[in-house]
Amino acid sequence: MTRKLLLALPLLVFVLFVGAALWRLADPPSSTVASKLVGKPVPPFALKPALPTKPGFGAADLAGGQPRLVNLFASWCVPCIAEAPVLAELKARGVAIDGIAIRDTAPDITRFLSEQGDGYARIGADPNGQAQIALGASGVPESFIVDGRGIIRYHHIGAVMPQDVPEVMAEWEKVR
Amino acid sequence: MIAEAGLAALWLAAALALLQLGAAIAGPRVGDVRAVAVPTAVAQGVLTLFAFAMLIWLFVRTDLSVELVAANSHSMKPFIYRFSGAWGNHEGSMLLWVTVLAVAGAGLALVERRLPPETMRATLGAQAALALGFFGFLLIASNPFARLYPAPAEGQGLNPLLQDPGLAFHPPTLYLGYVGLSVAFSLAVGALITREVGPALARAMRPWVLGAWVLLTLGITAGSYWAYYELGWGGWWFWDPVENASLMPWLAATALLHSVNVLAARGGLRSWTIMLAVVAFSMSMVGTFLVRSGILTSVHSFAVDPERGSFILGLLVLYVGGALALFAARVGTVREGARFELVSREGALVANNLLLTVLLGVVFVGTLYPIFVEAATGDKISVGPPYFNAVSGPITLVLALLLFIGPLLNWRRDRRPNLRRIALPLVVTVLALAATFLADMSLLARLGLAFAAGLAVASLLPLAGRNLRRTPLATWGMVISHLGVAVALAGAASDTAFTRETLAAARPGEVLSVGPWSVRLAGVDPVAGPNWTAVEGHLVATRGGTTIRLDPQSRTFSDPPTETSEAAIRTLFDGQLYTVLGHREGERWQLRLWWKPFVTLIWLGGALIALGGALALVGRWWRGRRQRRSEEAFA
Amino acid sequence: MVLACALLTAGPLAADSNQPPSPYAYKQLEDPRQEARAKALMGELRCLVCQGQSIADSDAELAGDMRSLVRERIKAGESPDQIRAWLIERYGSWVSYAPVFGPETLFLYAAPLLLLLVGGLLAARRLKRSR
Numbered sequence: 041m042t043r044k045l046l047l048a049l050p051l052l053v054f055v056l057f058v059g060a061a062l063w064r065l066a067d068p069p070s071s072t073v074a075s076k077l078v079g080k081p082v083p084p085f086a087l088k089p090a091l092p093t094k095p096g097f098g099a100a101d102l103a104g105g106q107p108r109l110v111n112l113f114a115s116w117c118v119p120c121i122a123e124a125p126v127l128a129e130l131k132a133r134g135v136a137i138d139g140i141a142i143r144d145t146a147p148d149i150t151r152f153l154s155e156q157g158d159g160y161a162r163i164g165a166d167p168n169g170q171a172q173i174a175l176g177a178s179g180v181p182e183s184f185i186v187d188g189r190g191i192i193r194y195h196h197i198g199a200v201m202p203q204d205v206p207e208v209m210a211e212w213e214k215v216r
Numbered sequence: 217m218i219a220e221a222g223l224a225a226l227w228l229a230a231a232l233a234l235l236q237l238g239a240a241i242a243g244p245r246v247g248d249v250r251a252v253a254v255p256t257a258v259a260q261g262v263l264t265l266f267a268f269a270m271l272i273w274l275f276v277r278t279d280l281s282v283e284l285v286a287a288n289s290h291s292m293k294p295f296i297y298r299f300s301g302a303w304g305n306h307e308g309s310m311l312l313w314v315t316v317l318a319v320a321g322a323g324l325a326l327v328e329r330r331l332p333p334e335t336m337r338a339t340l341g342a343q344a345a346l347a348l349g350f351f352g353f354l355l356i357a358s359n360p361f362a363r364l365y366p367a368p369a370e371g372q373g374l375n376p377l378l379q380d381p382g383l384a385f386h387p388p389t390l391y392l393g394y395v396g397l398s399v400a401f402s403l404a405v406g407a408l409i410t411r412e413v414g415p416a417l418a419r420a421m422r423p424w425v426l427g428a429w430v431l432l433t434l435g436i437t438a439g440s441y442w443a444y445y446e447l448g449w450g451g452w453w454f455w456d457p458v459e460n461a462s463l464m465p466w467l468a469a470t471a472l473l474h475s476v477n478v479l480a481a482r483g484g485l486r487s488w489t490i491m492l493a494v495v496a497f498s499m500s501m502v503g504t505f506l507v508r509s510g511i512l513t514s515v516h517s518f519a520v521d522p523e524r525g526s527f528i529l530g531l532l533v534l535y536v537g538g539a540l541a542l543f544a545a546r547v548g549t550v551r552e553g554a555r556f557e558l559v560s561r562e563g564a565l566v567a568n569n570l571l572l573t574v575l576l577g578v579v580f581v582g583t584l585y586p587i588f589v590e591a592a593t594g595d596k597i598s599v600g601p602p603y604f605n606a607v608s609g610p611i612t613l614v615l616a617l618l619l620f621i622g623p624l625l626n627w628r629r630d631r632r633p634n635l636r637r638i639a640l641p642l643v644v645t646v647l648a649l650a651a652t653f654l655a656d657m658s659l660l661a662r663l664g665l666a667f668a669a670g671l672a673v674a675s676l677l678p679l680a681g682r683n684l685r686r687t688p689l690a691t692w693g694m695v696i697s698h699l700g701v702a703v704a705l706a707g708a709a710s711d712t713a714f715t716r717e718t719l720a721a722a723r724p725g726e727v728l729s730v731g732p733w734s735v736r737l738a739g740v741d742p743v744a745g746p747n748w749t750a751v752e753g754h755l756v757a758t759r760g761g762t763t764i765r766l767d768p769q770s771r772t773f774s775d776p777p778t779e780t781s782e783a784a785i786r787t788l789f790d791g792q793l794y795t796v797l798g799h800r801e802g803e804r805w806q807l808r809l810w811w812k813p814f815v816t817l818i819w820l821g822g823a824l825i826a827l828g829g830a831l832a833l834v835g836r837w838w839r840g841r842r843q844r845r846s847e848e849a850f851a
Numbered sequence: 852m853v854l855a856c857a858l859l860t861a862g863p864l865a866a867d868s869n870q871p872p873s874p875y876a877y878k879q880l881e882d883p884r885q886e887a888r889a890k891a892l893m894g895e896l897r898c899l900v901c902q903g904q905s906i907a908d909s910d911a912e913l914a915g916d917m918r919s920l921v922r923e924r925i926k927a928g929e930s931p932d933q934i935r936a937w938l939i940e941r942y943g944s945w946v947s948y949a950p951v952f953g954p955e956t957l958f959l960y961a962a963p964l965l966l967l968l969v970g971g972l973l974a975a976r977r978l979k980r981s982r
Binding site for chain 1: 491505525541544
């Protein structure tokens, strides 16, 4: 009996392998890594203003009683151009948006905002991507919804596109 | 017409494979195995070789009316990359795979004379079944000869990282190795079907395993060196899934190489050798599947396509599942082999097989574990160098230690092994270990250096006291391969222990130091190549009275737009100076400098291991020929 | 086919900013001991945008930022384990090439010993029988 089991063992391992492979083929690996901070407080960070015309902000400013959408963007980021009109629509529907400019300069940001529109209430500068890492983000653009107590409630990876608006609005309504 | 001729040859070859399989199933009724199977197998080899030549021709001519050429080539590419571009893509490399499979099948049919006809028939049937599946895959899901209408004005180019002389010949080498193992697989399946497992089978299998193993060793060694100079960070092995995919067949083939000797010489380890022969080629197919399906995220992504992945998985289930089921059903009836005791050559080889198999199992489990965890819990985890190094380090050291004594033991039983013979290597090991305490390094590096020194001596012992001229070439081969293990181990340990690194941003004229070297950035100039532009740094490195110049480049390719850094590496007798030019920071340029003492021993060791295998192959072939001649003379 | 393969790392040119890298992305720490500790840790952290390389072997900007973060924190006196834990808190176990020991990874860590044990028993049984 044990000998038979032993002889079938390689076959068993192979069946397991095929099972895992089939599962993986049906559910291909996503290349994005979701932040594990959803449901947890915003980690401490403080960002200087990216532009002379707008204030910067820090983690403490995100626990001010009102929810915020924090959007990581950059003037050098191509998908951010596609995202800009959607952010404008979200703003029109009452979403308060703060921006974090990743590895960017004031003149570039000014040019980007004048060309693509500016829906940001505040823009913090993150010249070395340290706030990006602190938030558990890995690319640009990414967006977080933070509730009034400063808890991260939602993480969107990549540009928010028109088809994503209902989901983002639903998450926004949940925390209002 | 060229493309159509190639395609027609493939269809014809597929039909012949079907015929060969049918003939094997029909059995002796359709005549002698040599009369039917041999011509069909040889014709398949010739036809696929022809198809492959047609594809190369299309690439060399840059015939853009062929979809594959348009997608992967460019008329401005240098000749050698237009040539190697033929297999630098999914379809072309699968055609190469099928070609090697068919040619290997033809070779087996032509060369093998010792096997009983029934086993031979079953083996050729198995080989035809393998070929048939891959022909189907090629013709149905990856046709390399598909036309594109209208033809574009220019091709899309080849990934610049693949435009490298090393990469032009690295994949075919590995393929030859992978597919060479298919012959061992078919022989094992054939023997399971006819239940004829014995020394004759082992002798038939051995040259194929040896040849495949030599090519795999060369391929992996070359791949490691390619990653080392191309990735630009001084690493030479990353435990990346794709690297693991190539290592697993090599580990299985290495174990098989040793167990097949036990079977050939002593008739022992019968079912185990069959198992390993099945596993070795299975691992080649698993590796192909992992790389092509993209189910594991890897730095070396290659023509990833889940649909094709499903097709390969289907073939895997058919062949590997079938062979394992056959194994489970039949191997119980295989007669047990000759007996032996723990302290014997067989005992040492069993220990070698045990350790290699454990390593293979660990690499397999570690590579696939993230998929299992994610399937079961949804969590994404990574298994990487810290895990693999922690396991493979100690196993490698024990294997090295086993090599001190193993080749000196007698077959069957060694009641009083002459331990005095290994006194010298043990003394060398201890002395080397003591010497390592002169420098600060990790324990693993310390032991690696010490064992490498001891093994370098121990590996030569089988030659001690022999007439070197009359020593069989196969013994020389074993000695050189084992010496190669010592050399590679020394290189790896030395890299870990002694490498010095300097990362800095320097102004032109500034001097940096790395290890014993002073490196001055003399200047930075723009340069241009056939299909790229670059900035080139001019470095002047001095040590004592030695001055060398190095010109690392940061290249920008236009088709497709990509940036690569071309490291400038200088090999000296005692190590390599490895320099990389990075980005510009204002007036400064980022420089990455490494001084890597004796790092080249890693690849030199790999080459020695392969050379030993090649010598053994030639030696056995030579001996076999002489034996046959003398037999014929008697008859 | 190990490296028969194109590398994703050398991505399109547009994906990077034109900003200077983080202070310690391409620069070592002044204290060689601290640098050695930072280097060991960097080799065990996964570059999140290249997938399949450690941050010690990658030219990606985020990898550079993470290298800088590791070096700065080591310099400030944090231990490698603290930094690893901090990153795992954000990106999950995915970021660490050394899997966190736990119920999920129990079999992974037991595998080498388990295989050795099973294999050893098999071999030993063969030997005894042949005595």
